[in-house]
Amino acid sequence: MLKTIIYFTNKKVRLAQYNLSKQSLKLVKDSSMVLDDPDDLLAINNFIQKQKITKTSIIGCLFRHQVSIRFFSFPSHENSEIDKMVQYEVAELLPLKPEETIVRYQLLKKRDNGYSDTLVVVTHKEEVTKLLDKFKDQAIGIESLSLSSLALMRCLENVLSKENADDAVLLVYIEDGIVEIIIARNKIIEFSRGFLIEDINSFSQVLISEIRHSMELFFNNTDDNKLKKIILGSPKEDLKHISEVLKQRFDVDIKEMKIEIADGIAALDSSEINMLSNDFVLKKSKQVLKKNISIGLILLFVNVLLLGGIFMVQLNSKQKYLEKLNKEIALLEPQAESVQNKLRKLEIVKQQLSSQMMTLDAITAIVDIVPVSTNLNMLSINEEAVLLIRGQAKTLQEVLDFVGSIEKSEYFINGHLNYSNRRKMKDRELIDFEIQAQIYYPKN
Helix, strand or coil: CEEEEEEECCCEEEEEEEEECCCCEEEEEEEEEECCCCCCHHHHHHHHHHCCCCCCEEEEEECHHHCEEEEEEECCCCHHHHHHHHHHHHCCCCCCCHHHEEEEEEEEEECCCCCEEEEEEEEEHHHHHHHHHCCCCCCCEEEEEEEHHHHHHHHHHHHHHCCCCCCEEEEEEEECCEEEEEEEECCEEEEEEEEECCCCCCHHHHHHHHHHHHHHHHHCCCCCCCEEEEEEEECCCCCHHHHHHHHHHCCCEEEEEECCHHHHHHHCCCCCCCCCCHHHHHHHHHHHHHHHHHHHHHHHHHHHHHHHHHHHHHHHHHHHHHHHHHHHHHHHHHHHHHHHHHHHHHHHHHHHHHHHHHHHHHHHHHHHHCCCCCEEEEEEECCCCEEEEEEEECCHHHHHHHHHHHHHCCCEEEEEEEEEEEEEECCEEEEEEEEEEEECCCCC
């Protein structure tokens, strides 16, 4: 992933491009230009054009002196409630109308007692507009506008990881007359202050006064006074003289470090504070959406053309293949018809054999179930597989039992008694009867 960082001081514009991966942050391009006039848009445009980064998204940065920052401890963990409390508090930070300000906040820590330590940032929209004007004539887009305090915290993470969690570390960052003081503990920023020192002759005196004032402000609001060290940081400036002066005034460990604020800006993720106004972000989102829709429509049209071409080629191939199959089928049709005729004949023979076997089974079943004292005179089966039985029995009950046995047989359905007549023969009576049933041929 490629990130391009551009930020402005009172003396220069700097561009740094980084290649980011999960494990590393590699600087691949670094260029800067001294500005005689920080508002010289022509010089800035010429510098950016020479870097050949047009049509790319960049990340800018607001320094601490360009914004107002406060630290609050709100009695809630709910984002919606914290948001309302932030809007209430920011009215006191800048004497401006809400529509003239940009308000952002970041939860630093959720405490067990239900309170949330929160960093609240407010800036005048004019500050952001002045910065965006420097890119107006360039074919580049501002992806986000970071905050220097958070970027410096990223640069301090390795140092803080080696310190006791309860010990505070004070960082003094200096670049082109811009000074920022932050105090951090346990990898959480707890204090931030920024200002400009333009008079070189009074630089050390003003810096010492501001450091002392910052320490007083911070430790007056805390229960402890465990300042572990003061770190002097700068990208390129020689800080030895300032370090010696501070050692004479403060009884803590003082260490010089090379700190690249661009490294910290590049290390920040998209969920960090973005100082671009909501209107600008919305406008940019609409532009991106419009561009994506246009690209999507073009890709859709190209895909339709490609799919249409592929479909026509496949259709032509299928038609040729179908013609070939039809020719082969025409050649095989007489053989297939002969085979089908033979199969039909075999099916007829099979059905006839099955019918005959079922008929024999039905007759055998009648023999098995006929009562012993019953005589059968006639047993006939017509073409519709209707069985007709005539005979004599000693009693009507025997006839009815016979009919019941036929109905229960798996070989017959619809069994019933057509008639029964009683007649005398010498010294006994006989029952003449006729029974009808349908032979059941189960379907295969």
